[in-house]
Amino acid sequence: MSISEQDAVAALTPARRTVVPSRDRIRESGREAPGAVCHALSARITGPVRPGIRDELAGRFSERAAELVAAGPAADLFPGAATLWPQAVPCRSDSSDAARWRTRELARPLVAHRDPAVRGVLLTYADGVADLVVVAHRAALGASALRRFAGEVLGRTPAPDTAAVTPDTASAAPDAAAQAARLADCGFDDRPDWGLGRPHGPDTPETRTLPLPAGHPAGDTESWTAALGLVLARYEGLTRPLVPALVTDTADPRAVEGIALIPVEAGPAHTLGTVDKSLRAALAAGPVWYTDALRRELVAAGRDGEAFPAVGIVAVGHGPARVSGTEAYLPFQRAPFPVTVSVTRDTGGGLLLRCDHTPRLLHADVADRLLGHVSRVHRALVESPDTPLADVALMDEDELAGTAELGRPAGPPWFExxxxxxxxxxxxxxxxxxxxxxxxxxxxxxxxxxxxxxxxxxxxxxxxxxxxxxxxxxxxxxxxxxxxxxxxxxxxxxxxxxxxxxxxxxxxxxxxxxxxxxxxxxxxxxxxxxxxxxxxxxxxxxxxxxxxxxxxxxxxxxxxxxxxxxxxxxxxxxxxxxxxxVNVLSLMAATLEDFALGSDDVWTLFHSSAFDFSVWEIWGCLLTGGRLVVVPYWVSRSSEEFHRLLVQERVSVLSQTPSAFAHLMDVERDGAEPAPVRLVVFGGEGLEPRMLLPWFDRHPESACRVVNMYGITETTVHVTAQTVTRVEALTGSKSVGHALPGWWVRVADPEGRPLPVGVAGEIYVGGAGVAAHYLNKPDLDEQRFLTDPRTGERMYRSGDKGRLLPDGRLEHLGRLDSQVKLRGFRIELDEIRAVLMDDPQVGAAAVVLNRTDPDDPATAQLDAYVVLEGDDTAGVRQRAARYLPEYMVPSTVTPLDRMPLTPNGKLDAHKLPRPAPAPVSAPAPAAAPAPVSGAEPAVPQDEFTSTLLEVWQEVLGVPVGPDDNFFDLGGNSLLAMRVGAALRRRGAATVPMRDLYMSPTIRQLAAGRA
CATH class of the missing domain: 3.40.50.980 (Rossmann fold)
Incomplete structure (x- = not known):
């Protein structure tokens, strides 16, 4: 993941710089895995190689290596003299054995503080041909210097006047602590979200390559870094990412190389040319060097993992003339970044793009696409610098068409x-x-x-x-x-x-x-x-x-x-x-055969008719000849009674939100017989599939099919379907499946441009389910109901975040705006805020969705924060309840002196305090005097009351008094079900759900039992 725009600006803001000698970077590089800081080159010598020539090469090698290291900034860090080791290889130079021998020498790293800065091996083959293999520490020889050094040893490049070379002994680099302060909050990540890697897959390195056509411009480090940065900006929705790159400190070809964090300006006002110019200007002003000291500071500040952006670049394809006709260059022996894009040349001298990664980080198809996108953007940058960024296409027509087809399965079955x-x-x-x-x-x-x-x-x-x-x-x-x-x-x-x-x-x-x-x-x-x-x-x-x-x-x-x-x-x-x-008929045609819906099925109407899940329940049943069991309101609020109804009515098709279904599973876990359902359809909110493992223990997949469906009211209830098995439950899959036949999905960036597979963006939905329009809201229609410029079809811009997988399934990743899902209901937080702001007492308001237990969806609640004239938060909540349905009324209202804001003037939700708890009544005294006429009686000190006090406090997580209202303390219908389950497990008398709603305090419940 690249660094966000705001953090990039902070990281590169001019600040006090201190001089950090290059020798420190060399010393720190030894702490890395050796192969990450070494590169290697082999150059062919056509025979015959006589002993005298061998001695001449060895002498020249030792002499030139000694001069380079001695002139360098940290000679004492590389012990011993560099020597060219002769090695006779008993095979011909064109044999596979020779290639394996050469590859092994190229890949054998140096270790700082143990080996010389440069190692040479002369491989002499049986046919008189030889290869000079040179391995160098990057801190001693950069890419250009390594090629020059090999040429000097072979007598093909004149040795420069060493006295004229001023070594870079004191590169200007920012103070590590100051950089840590700027970068500590930068979303560093060593696993790109768009990589579609397998978290539990193999960690073995993989390499994907893309040979570039002969006419592709070679470019330089700056142009390739700009191209990669623009691709990452599009992948991650950033306007100023930082890209780590291996660059040279100065123009001196012998200068050491290091990792610089390079800003790439990707704002909409830029052209490709201005991006390139700004990047070069930033480098000329002084790179932000990424040192091992900086890494330690970042880790100490709470950043885990690699502590630098996941994707970096090594651009060496623009290097000097080749040393020999047959040359092999290994830009690194171990990739320096989790995902390393490098530009090099193949054995024929052609440009080659390469991506080194592991299956845990990148899917192989995603790595191939990344290389293709970098190549396309780089060519445009060099050849068409005046192109506005908005007009730069990552994908060509073939990839666009292929991606569109992934999200569009076969058309719907015919129906009248x-x-x-x-x-x-x-x-x-x-x-x-x-x-x-x-x-x-x-x-x-x-x-x-x-x-x-x-x-x-x-x-x-x-x-x-x-x-x-x-x-x-x-x-x-x-x-x-x-x-x-x-x-x-x-x-x-x-x-x-x-x-x-x-x-x-x-x-x-x-x-x-x-x-x-x-x-x-x-x-x-x-x-x-x-x-x-x-x-x-x-x-x-x-x-x-x-x-x-x-x-x-x-x-x-x-x-x-x-x-x-x-x-x-x-x-x-x-x-x-x-x-x-026709939209509803299309939905049934799309699911009839797959779900095997028919006249033998028994459905439930569990949800309110004002919730679009009811459309699926009512008409899905009646249009397929099934029997619809209408669930009474109070039965729907009691998981025990609802489970009893499922068994009695032999319900076979059950539609539920995951939150409600969790309590139904609790009933079976407590010993109830398994419900007879053959099909469970989830919708209304996101599913955490791991919650289903106990269900699969009691309901084999062969007997009960579980389907997670993503849908929107504006696209007729359901859009996609994913059959959830134990595999999805164990892996925590976020997939909501393929689009239904007749529906299609697309993922696009904020400008509506289609995004590649694996890249997250906004979900667009088209096809048979798209609504006619919003009622009396033409302006909103223009914003949300759009026309696909490629096909002319109508589509709906959902505001949901998601990404397509390589097999065409969709992952749903939440919302892009202030809309949330709570117990299946779609809620615009701005609607609640608008109601609060209408209150004359309220000067400012904010609403957030919180969970008192992050791992428990039943504890989700809406919390409001207000800047208030006075202290009547209860009055603010009561007024909101006059305008909002129960599920939208904030559970808490917390007064603030002022709203915390970001530097950009937006609400800083991370700085909101913990919600203020509802007032808690004082506990009843142990021996209360007899009440006067008309006063509330003392709470009976019986087993029922004490158990209920204990259970409420356990479920709600707050102190509870006898006169506290269950719902004012943050209770909701799901937590009310949990109260019943807790009482059941204790063997205590349960409280009917109707009684809890009608008598929401313990005193009232106790009085009702008296």
Missing amino acids: PERIDVAVAAIAESRPDAVAVSFESTRLSYRELDGRADRLAHALRGLGVADGDRVGVCLERSAELVVTLLAVLKAGATYVPMDPAYPQERLAYTTADAELATVVTDRADFPGGDGVRVIGTAELAALAPGTCDGPPSSATGPHDPAYVIYTSGSTGRPKGVVIPH
Whole structure:
């Protein structure tokens, strides 16, 4: 990983510099693995090689080596005199044995403080041909100096006037401690995220090479470093990365070489030429040398690993004339960087790009692509320096097309486009007596479901509902909810689901924004407003005809809207997503065969109709002829009761968020019989697959298939599918699988340019599931619903971060913006912040998603921070609860004098303090006086109360008093389930979930049991 822009600026800001002699760098280089600081050269001598010539070469070798080392900055660090060792090789020079012998000598390193600075071996073959092999410590001879030295020994390069050479005895380098202060926070990493390496793979070195075409410009160290830096900038989303490179201290060809951290200006305002010029200017001003002392300072400051950017370059392809026609140059015997890109020449003199790495760091295909991208950018930099960076393409047309195809599987199976209600009617006609929906004691056959929906559709028409109208549905989960949704579709209208648990202000906003004229709800205080007809289910049923011959006639078709679901919005208001009928039919066509969905399946409706997971649950079941078990609200809040329902109803297809599923697994872990499900579909939030290992112990993969699906409301619930096996669970795979047939995915940079395989960027989704638009938000439509310039197809810009894998699967890596997922709900933190800022007491606000236990998703909560006039944080939270659904209300509100900011004026979330805990009541005295009339009774000191106090404190992780509200202390539905599990394990009496919600303090619960 390269260094970020801000840290690069800090690292290269002019500062006080102290003189650090080159001898110190030489001494420190000995601490490295020897091969990392040695390079080698072999030059061919065509025979015959007579003994006299051999002695002449040996004398010249010793003489020139002694002069070089003596003139150097640290002669005392290289003991002994350099000697040319003769070695007779009993084979011909063109044999494979000779090549192996030569390769072995090239790869044998020097060790500082033990070996001379230069070692020479003269390999003489049986056919009279010889190879001079020279191995040198880089601190004594750089790449140019090594070639010159070999030429001098062979008498092919005139020896320079040594007296005229001024050795570099005091290179200017910054003080190590000062550099550590600037670089300690630089995101150093020795494993590039884009490398797709295998963390537990072999650590053996691998080399990939790319021969460059004859017309490719040789360039120099600066141009190749610029090219690599521009590629890394695109890979890692940086505008000023630092690239470590092996460079020479001065223009003197004999000067020692070291690692410099070179800035590459990759901002959008630059051209290739200005990048090159700025890089050369930075080097001319004095390189930032990376020394072993600096490394120790960085490690001491808390940086682990290699403590320098992972990818560096050794550019030697521009070197001087070759010493001989047959020459081999080894730029290093061990790669100096975790991923080392080098530019050298092959045996024929052609330019060769090389990448040294290990499988733990880079996938071989990624290494090949890296070399191709560096080559393409370098050629453009040298030949077209006026090209703006925005116009520089990493990938050629073939790679662009190949990457696009990776994210686009086969097209969807053919199906007849029709409205959802028409498709359900066809199912009802084919199996009228099969049970379609069950809820508690209610059972509706397909005939009954379809007939009741027909009659309600006529009632809606009688109320004035016309084709294309939007009808609000605000009902608890029940059989009546399913009938009503189907009736709205049969009336030719679009349903707008709302959760009855939402606060009035949110319901009122949705009603007004969707321009609803009719809302079906049993909530007595629904805020309809002027011009809105609010009607209950019983009243609507009373208006329905006793019999009818099918649904009312309608001109709407499969491409008209079926529903509008509101999601959290960054402006402080939710936004409606308009989904046509055909999108839902496409989803079922894409999954029907793969998931083997059919009439024998039993599904659950576990989620709120205002959450788009319900679209998959309701219509996925009814469009495939299955039976839909509607889960009562309080049953969905109790993992024990829900598990009991799964067993009783023999549920086979279960859709869950990972957070809710974790508690279902706890029930089985505590001894309950295995649930009979054959297919578990995860969605709504990221999955940590390791959590599934206990599930696989009880549910073999051959009996129950587990599928992790990535999806977005704007792309019709699901986009990709990944079957999760024990292998994925053990490796912690982040893959969400291939795109569904008919859908496609792409990963692009902030400018919308496609990114190569392995490089993380923003996920774009196209194909059959893309929504029609946002309701009444044309400006937002232009930002999020785009046209693919290559194909002309519509696509959705998700705001999610991900990357494509070489096999076409997608990895989901979280969000790029302030949106988060909490218990399956998509939440814009800016919407909560906007509500807080509307409070007259609040001058500034910030909201973050935290986990009290980083490894436990059930402890996730929203924490708000406010700059407040006064100290009424409870009032701030209560007001927010009037406008936000329960899952969006911050668990804590912490007052601050001012918000911590970065130097750029943005919120510095890392400097926010720990959330302030909710006020804790004082414990009840051991012997309280008798309460006066009307006062709260003392908490009974019985086993139930003491156990509950202990369990609450264990689950919530904070002190608990008898009058503390469970939810004000940070409790949520998942932690409430955990309370039940903890009580169950203790053998104590459990608390029904309904009781906990209605009586959220221990005093109230104890009083209810009295």
